[in-house]
Amino acid sequence: MARRGQRQTGNTRTAPRQQRAARPLEKGDIIRVLARAVREVEAKAQRGPLTAAGRTKFQVVALLVREERTRVKNQKDISEPQRAEQLKRLDGVATILAQTVALDPTVYPLLDENAVFTDAADTLRTEMLQAAGIEQATTTKAADDDVTPAAAERRVVPQSVISRQLANPFLAPDFSAVTQRADSPKRLSTWELLGPLFRAFEYGGSSSCMPLPEPGFLMTPGGLELMPHQAQVVAAAAEGHRTFLLADEPGLGKTAQALLAAHAADAYPLLVVVPNVVKTNWAREADLWTPSRKATVIHGDGDSIDGFADIVVVNYEVLDRHVGWLGDFGFRGMVVDEAHFIKNKSSQRSQHALELSERIRNRTARPLLMALTGTPLINDIEDFRAIWQFLGWIDDKKPLAELMEKLEATGLSPADHGFYSAARTSVISMGIVRRRKVDVAADIPARRIADLPVELDDAIGRSIRDSERELARRLVARYDSALETRSAGVVVDGIDHDLVRRVATWEREDTDNEKTGENVFTMMRRIGQAKAGLAADYAAQLSRNVGKVVYFAKHIDVMDVAEETFAKRGIKFTSIRGDQSAKARQAAIDGFTNDEDVEIVVCSLTAAGVGLNLQVASNVVLAELSWTDAEQTQAIDRVHRIGQEEPVTAWRIIAAQTIDGKIAELIDSKAGLAARALDGSDEEVSSSADIQLEALVALLTEALESR
Template sequence: MMVWWGPADPAEAARRRGLPEGRPSRLKMAVPDADQMTITRHPVRLVPLSQALPALWELAVGNQSSDSLRAWRVATRITLSTRDPEQLRQLAEVMPPAAHPIVTDTDEVWTPESLLAAFVSAVHQVSAASSPTPRRLRESKNQLARNTAVVATLRPYQRHGVAWLRRVAEQHCGGILADDMGLGKTLQAIALLAERRPALPHLVVCPTSVLGNWARELHRFAPDLPVVRHHGPDRAIRIEDAGFTPGSVVITSYTLMLRDIDLLAQQDWDVVILDEAQQIKNHTSQTARAARALPAQVRLALTGTPVENRLSELWSIMDFANPGILGNHRRFSKRFSEPIEMRRDTRAAERLRNIVEPFLLRRMKSEVATDLPAKQESIVACTLTTEQAQLYRAAVKQAMDAGFGAGFERHGRILKLLTQLKQICNHPAQFLKQTQPLPQRSGKLTRATEMLAEALDEGSQSLVFTQYRAMGELLAEHLASELDLPRVPFLHGGVRQADRDRMVERFQTEGTPIMIVSLKAGGTGLNLTAATNVVHYDRWWNPAVEDQATDRAHRIGQDKPVDVYKLVTGGTLEERIADLLERKRSIAEAITGTGEEWISRMDDAQLRSLIVLSEDVVAE
C-alpha cells in the first residue's frame, strides 16, 4: 500500500485520474516473490485518512491485512516530524513488504525508503500550499513597516521589505530577499534583527570579504545589538566559551561555518542569515549541507542573484530557507529544471513562480530606486598587438591540432584553452608568467591606461576589476608607473581582513584615485560608491557576476552618474562571447547568466568559429 497526496479536494482529483472512491482501480506494482521480483497490476481503492491526516488519502492495495494497514498509518504519522535518513530507514523496515509502486514515467521502482522520503517531502509541500502562510506573505509585500528599530531613514521599498521580513519571521518559515544589488538588503535584515527580543542569538554567515562591513553596519544602524565575531585563530572552539548570548548577532564566514559546523550546530539560533547566499547554490557541496544543518527559528537568504546559471541553484537556496517546499532535488529537476531550461516551458515556469513567489522578495533598481543616478554601460573594443596575435594563433592551432577528446578530458582541455586565450588578450606577460616589460605589448592595457588617465585628469575615482590575481598585480605596478601614482591598491583574496577594511576606507574617504579589485574577492558585499568609473578589464562571461561587481559603485549612496566600461579584444573569442552574453540571461530572468561551462558543450565546428582569430584586427 502507499499514500496518495494531492490538492484541497483529493477525492475529486482522484476521480479525474480514474480512481473513484470506494471502487477498485489498478496500480502497477513490483511484487517480491521467493526468487524474483515480478511486475503486476494490483487492484487498489482510495481510503481517506480523515482521522490522522485529512489532506491525505491512502491507496489500499489488494487485500492487505489490518495489521499492515495499521503499521503503515503509524509510519506515515511518525515520518511527518523527521527528515533524518536513518529514522526513515528504520521506519522502512517495518513497512509492509508486499509490493512497491512503480513510477509510470520512469519505470523506477520505489523502495520503502524512497517512498517514505518522497512522502515526507510531499507532506511539507501540501502543508505549505494549504496553509494561510503564502497568502499572508503576499499581502505583507504591499504593507509598510511604519516604525523600525534601526537608526536610519528607510526608503519606501525598504519598509515594504521589512514588513515582509516581519511576516516571514511571524510565520516561523524562511525567505529569500533577492533585491537587486545595492538596494540595501543588509539594512533591511538588520531592521528585523534589531526589533526582535529573542531568548536565542542570531547568526549571520557571509563571505570573508564582508565580515567587517556587517560589523560596521550593525554598529551604525543597530548600536544596541551585541556583535560577536566568530572569526580568526582565537575564536571559541567550545560552545560554553563562545559567548553566543540571547539577542546577540554572531558573524562568521562560510569557510568557518563549514569548519566549525559541529560547534555552530549545537546552538539553537533565532534568525540565521546567509548573506550572498549564492555561496550555497551547489546543493551537493559541503557548504550547502552545513548551512542546512543549522537549527533556526527563521532562515533568511540574501542574494542579488538567486539564479546565476541553473535553476538547481534556486532549489538549493530555497531548500535552506524552507526545507521541502520544492520537493526533493530529483523531482524538482523533472518538474521544473528540465522543462524550463531545455524546452522553455512557460507553464512550468509559471507553476514554479507561484510556489516560490510568497517566499521570495525581489525588487529591481529600475522599479524602486528611481532616485539612483544613471548607469551608462559601454563596450570598449581593444586591438591586439602583433605579439598577442602570434601567441593567440599558436594557442588555437596547438589545441585544434591536438584535438579536444571527449567527456571530462574534452571539458578540461576546452577550459584550459579558454583561460590561455583570455590571458593572451589581457597581456602576453600574464600568459608567459613574466613581470616586465609591460608597455606597448597589449592593446587592452594601452587602452585601459588611456581611459584611467582621462579619469584621473577629471578628478574621478575608478575601480578596475580583473578575475586574475597575476593580472591585478601587473596592473597595479604598471598604472602606478605610467600615471605617476605612489601606489595603486589591489584588493584580492590574499589581503588580510584588517588591511582590506583600511583599503576600502581610504578609497571611500581619502580619494584614492584607482583601486584594482579581484572579481571574486570584491565582487560582492563591498560599498565603493566613491567610484564613478568602473572598468572590467577582463570578462567573467557571467552577466550576474559582472553586475554584482559593477554594483559595488552603482548602489544606494551614489550621487553621481556611473560609467561602466567592459574591455573586449576585437576579433577574438572575447568579442564573440560578448555578443552571446545577453542570450544567457533568459533562464534566470524567467524565474526571478552563465559562466564558461556552456562553451565546453560546443562541438568542434562551433568552437572553432568562436575562437579563431579574425585577421583584420591586429594593431599595426
C-alpha cells in the first residue's frame, strides 16, 4: 500500500529516502511551510490525542492559512491562474486540518478566530514566517495605510461607533495642556540608557513604590468604601499624576483603583484592554464603582456595543479587528490589565496596544495611562520594556523627555557608582506602585471571597442559556396548569408565591427521581464544564502573578481541563483526587508545599476539601460552585488556617447571565444562617437540596415577573 504523499502508478517507483534531497524553500513560500507543518500535526493525531505542542502548531497553521488566503485574494501583481493555483494549494492544507479535527475533535475550538492565542503560538507563528523568508514588522504602525490587506479585511467599525462619529464629527486633538519645554540637556544624550535602567532593577532596592499622597477620601461615587491603599492611588491621580504601573498583588483591588483614578482624572472616554476571562468583570466593577459612567463590552465584531459609552472594554483576542476605530475614538485614558500580556513586542497584541497608546498620546495632552499587573518587578525586568513604552516613559532606543529630565537631574551617568540607585528611584517616581498583601494586611479582611464573572459567549454558552430558558418555560407552564386546576374561590393578586414554592418542590422531586431531562442540577454541571477552561486560564494568570495557587473543582473533567491548560503553559502542578493512594496523595501535597517550582495544586472539592494544610498559598480558585456554603468554606480553610501569615482570597468563577449567579447569591445568603446556627440558633443549617429549591423558586419568580 502506498504511504500518504507517495504515488505509485504503473512501474514507477519512489526513489529511496536517502537519495531524495528536499527542495529548498523559495523566498516567501509560506504554503510549503504550512503543508509540511500540517502533515506533521496529522501524523501525530493518527497516533493519539495531540500534545500541547501539537495543538499549538495546529492553531498556528489554521491562522496562517486564513491570513495567506486573504493576502492571495487581494494580491494585485499575480495572474488569475496563479491566484487559483495558490488558493488550491491552501485548500489542500485546509483539507488536512479538517482531517486532523476528525482524528482529534478536541482541537476544533482552536479554529475559532477568538480562541486564545498564547505566547507560544505567537513565537511559533514568527518562526514559521521566518522559515518562509517573510519578515514581520516589529515597530508599531500609526496609520491605517500601513496595515496588511489581511489585517485590514479583519477590521470592523461597529454601527453604534459610526453613529457617535456622526453625532460629533469635529472631534479635535486636545493640546490645551501641553507645556513648553526648553531644549533638553545634552549631558546623557550620548549614553545608552535603557540597559542600565533595566539593570538598576536587577540590583534591587528598598522600595518599588512611588511616594503616594494621603488618601483624600474613602467613599466612592457609587457609595462604596475604598481601602486606604486604594485611595492613595486615586488621590495621586486627582493631584495630576497620569501614568501608573500598578503592580499590586492580586486581591488588593487594582480594578477599582484604575476605574476611580479615571474618575478623578476625568479621563473619559476610557479604553480598557483586558484578557477575555475578566472583561465581563470589568463592566460589572465599573457599574459598582463609577455607576454614573456607562460601560460597554466589545464581543466579536462589536455589534452589541454602545458607541456613546464612557468606558469601552475590549479583550486582547479581538483587538486586531477594532484597533482602527479605537485609535480615532478620542480616548483620554487607557488601561491595560494583566499588562505582562504585551511583554513580547513582536506579538500582535503588543503592537496594537502600543499603537493605541501612541495615538492617544499624540492627540490628547497628558492622558491617563495605566498598566496593571501583579508580576513582581524584580523578575524578568526586560519584560517591562513594552510596558514602559506603553506608558510613554521610553521608546525603542532611549528614555523620553520626562524620564530623561529626571535622570539628568541626578547629575550622574552610568559610569558613576550611585547611578543605578538614583535611576531606579527616577523610574519608580514615574508611577510604579507595588504593594503586597502583607504590606496592607491591616486594610483588608483576613479571608474574603471575590467573585469573577466570566462570559460564556461560545456555542456551549448559548446552549446553556437556551436550556435555562426552556427550564423556566417548563416551570411557568406547570405553574399555570396548577393555577387553573386548583379549587375555585381562591383569588391571589399577582404571583402566588406559595404556589411558586410548591411548583419548585415538584420540579426538584422530579429531579431526584430523574423524571426530567434538563434540570437545575444538570445545568450547573454543564456550566461547570463550560467554565473549566476560563477558570484554568485565570488560575494560570494568578500563579504567574503571586506564585502558589490552590485550584478546586467538583468534577474530574473540569480538573482534566485545568491540568491540560497548565501543561500547555509549562506550569508545574500536582493533583489531589479521590482515586489516589495515601502515598500518592501525600506526595502531591509535599510537592506543592516543598517544591518552589510547583505553582498550582489541582484539588477535588470532595477529596481535598477536608484534612489538608495548604497554607503555603494564600489564593484559591473555585472553578465550580458548591451546593452548600459549608463545602465552599471547607475548601477555603485548607489555606486559611492557623499559621497563615497573609490575607486569603478565594476567587469564585461565576458564569455571567446564567443561573450560576443566582446559586452564588443563595449560597452567600445561607452562609449567614449557618453561622447563626453554629452560634446557638435553633435554625436548621441549609442543605444542598435547599439551594436547588431556592434556585428554582428564583428562576420561576423571575420568569413570572417578566411576562
